[in-house]
Structure formats: C-alpha cells, structure tokens
Amino acid sequence: MKISLKNAEATVNLGISLGQCLDAGIVILLAGDLGAGKTTLVQGIGKGLGISEPIVSPTFTIVNEYTEGRLPLYHLDLYRLEPQEVADLNLESYWEGFEVTPGIVAIEWAERMPYQPDNYLTVNLIYGNEGDRQAKITAFNHSLSQIIAAITPESQDAEWEK
Numbered sequence: 001m002k003i004s005l006k007n008a009e010a011t012v013n014l015g016i017s018l019g020q021c022l023d024a025g026i027v028i029l030l031a032g033d034l035g036a037g038k039t040t041l042v043q044g045i046g047k048g049l050g051i052s053e054p055i056v057s058p059t060f061t062i063v064n065e066y067t068e069g070r071l072p073l074y075h076l077d078l079y080r081l082e083p084q085e086v087a088d089l090n091l092e093s094y095w096e097g098f099e100v101t102p103g104i105v106a107i108e109w110a111e112r113m114p115y116q117p118d119n120y121l122t123v124n125l126i127y128g129n130e131g132d133r134q135a136k137i138t139a140f141n142h143s144l145s146q147i148i149a150a151i152t153p154e155s156q157d158a159e160w161e162k
C-alpha cells in the first residue's frame with residue numbers, strides 16, 4: 001500500500017491513525033533515508049496513543065519508552081549500531097512480551113537488524129520530487145485491512161493505492 005504524504009503534517013496524521021488503531025505487540029520497522037520522516041511518523045503514533053510527552057529521536061539513547069498512552073510506545077533508533085550490537089540488545093523481549101508490557105514497537109534504521117520478528121509492518125518513507133514523501137506500507141504475517149480501514153476515512157492529505 002502506498003500513501004502520498006504532501007507535508008510533515010500528513011506524516012504526523014498517518015502516525016496518528018496508526019497509533020489509534022494498532023494492537024499491542026505490533027512491531028513497525030521504519031526504513032528511509034536520513035531525514036525521510038521516520039521520527040515524525042513516530043511522533044504521530046505517540047499522539048494517536050494519547051501520549052502528551054514530546055517524542056524525541058532516541059539516536060543516542062537507543063530506546064525511549066512512553067507509558068502514559070493507550071498502550072506503551074517503545075521507540076528505537078539503531079542508526080549508530082552495528083548488526084552485532086543490535087543482536088546483543090535482545091530486542092525480542094519487546095515483542096515477545098516476557099519482561100516488557102506489550103505495546104507498539106517502532107524501530108528507526110531497522111535495516112541494522114540482523115533478524116526480524118515473526119509479525120511486523122514495514123513503513124518505507126521515500127523522498128518525492130517536490131519535497132514531499134511517499135510511505136510504502138507492507139505487512140509481514142499481519143493483516144493490512146485494519147490499517148487501511150483506519151487510514152482511509154481522513155485521507156484528505158493521504159492519497160492511497162493498494
């Protein structure tokens with residue numbers, strides 16, 4: 001599914017829709033070049049979950065956890081890590097839910113992961129020709145219908161095709 005995002009507000013709005021509809025335990029792998037809008041999308045997800053605390057990029061902290069919303073939000077940024085360092089973080093605990101309350105896991109620079117969870121969404125943010133962006137959403141072992149239903153009603157800014 002591809003969605004055209006004219007401006008940063010459209011990216012936030014897509015995030016809000018996701019934050020409102022997604023179930024606990026979902027992992028969102030965010031891909032896209034430097035500055036493509038990954039953090040902006042996660043800021044929207046935080047809004048959709050009802051988190052009022054500002055969401056800032058965890059480039060140096062690796063993971064930021066927000067627990068005040070409908071579900072916990074775990075925001076990771078693997079930009080500075082090598083695949084072996086990522087493996088050592090035992091990220092599975094976030095989606096297996098053993099020691100961590102299940103929530104929404106959003107991972108920037110997920111390309112650095114040497115393995116993937118069993119079920120996940122990828123959102124690939126791509127630069128357009130006019131300073132805009134396109135989001136390409138793919139589901140692995142997960143249904144897209146819930147997401148399509150959540151996104152389509154308010155798609156003034158988001159033109160989408162399956």
Ligand SMILES: Nc1ncnc2c1ncn2[C@@H]1O[C@H](COP(=O)(O)OP(=O)(O)OP(=O)(O)O)[C@@H](O)[C@H]1O
Nearest residue numbers: 005006007008011034035036037038039040132133
């Ligand atoms: N759809 C859009 N159209 C135009 N600009 C956008 C869009 N979405 C986000 N932006 C802008 O792009 C800039 C970079 O966004 P952001 O920090 O979210 O990118 P990022 O992918 O997280 O970057 P990094 O790779 O450094 O983590 C911000 O100024 C943001 O407002």
Ligand SMILES: [Mg+2]
Nearest residue numbers: 038039057108
């Ligand atoms: Mg970022």
